Amino acid sequence: MTFSRSLLLLTFYIAIVCNHSDATEQTRPLIVAHRGLLRHAPENTLANFRACLELRLGFEFDVERTIDDHLVCIHDSTVDRTTNGTGKVSDLTLLQICELDAGSWFDPKFADEKVPTVEEVLKLVAEYRQHEVLIAVDLKAGGVEQEVVQLAQKHNVLNRLLFIGRTISDPIVRERLKQASKNADCAAVANNADEFPKALADTNASWVYFRYLPPKEQLDAVSGAGKRSFIAGAKVAGYFPENWQHCIEVGLNAILTDYPLELRQGLKGKQ
Secondary structure (H helix, E strand, O other): OOHHHHHHHHHHHHHHHHHHHHHHHHHOOEEEEOOOOOOOOOOOOHHHHHHHHHOOOEEEEEEEEOOOOOEEOOOOOEOOOOOOOOOEHHHOOHHHHHOOOOOOOOOHHHOOOOOOEHHHHHHHHHOOOOOOOOEEEEEOOOOOHHHHHHHHHHOOOHHHEEEEEHHHOOHHHHHHHHHHOOOOOEEEEEOOHHHHHHHHHOOOOOEEEEOOOOOHHHHHHHHHOOOEEEEOOOOOOOOOHHHHHHHHHHOOOEEEEOOHHHHHHHHHHHO
């Protein structure tokens, strides 16, 4: 066999393997850890998110605004549940919030873990740009769209974000995000099959956000429209291997769950 023919066969073999790998990657849903690894580390903290990224997992985080107009990452409208402080986030300054302990409530080993700013979270994501992960941004505070987009652009991570929260149900929020950047990925919600056509048709939403287990024909419609699919809520948040399997079989692009490690293990078993 000549060298040229050997090289041609090798190239052909590599192409087949790469195409198979690409197809596998495209059909494997991205895992998004709800508030990070919330069962293993204090939610919405940098320690938690760093662990997700080290494990090649995406995560979801929440955006609230302080009284002095800083954006912070915390799920509740108050600091009571996840810190050693009390009061509404919107009534506290950034300095006051940064002085709180956001880790000891979960485990003394996480003492002095802080409530991070949104910029700190996005800066952390930028450090792991070699990993294919999806970061879901739950906009809880109003009027923050342009600022969050600008921070994402500053750290060159806008293409890794999917805007959810107020975004999925409020067309005005989606419009503001698109005004901030046409590249901002927004999701529109379908709570049930009747709402699917409207969510799919939304011109400012590049993702459909499912809160039910959709049939394959709806996922084919999403793909045919050049959009992507995301599922969250009661059907997948808990430990529901059968529901996860359905999501895999119909071709959902991303799953938000409280059990990301278990879902990862399930996906590994399907390879």
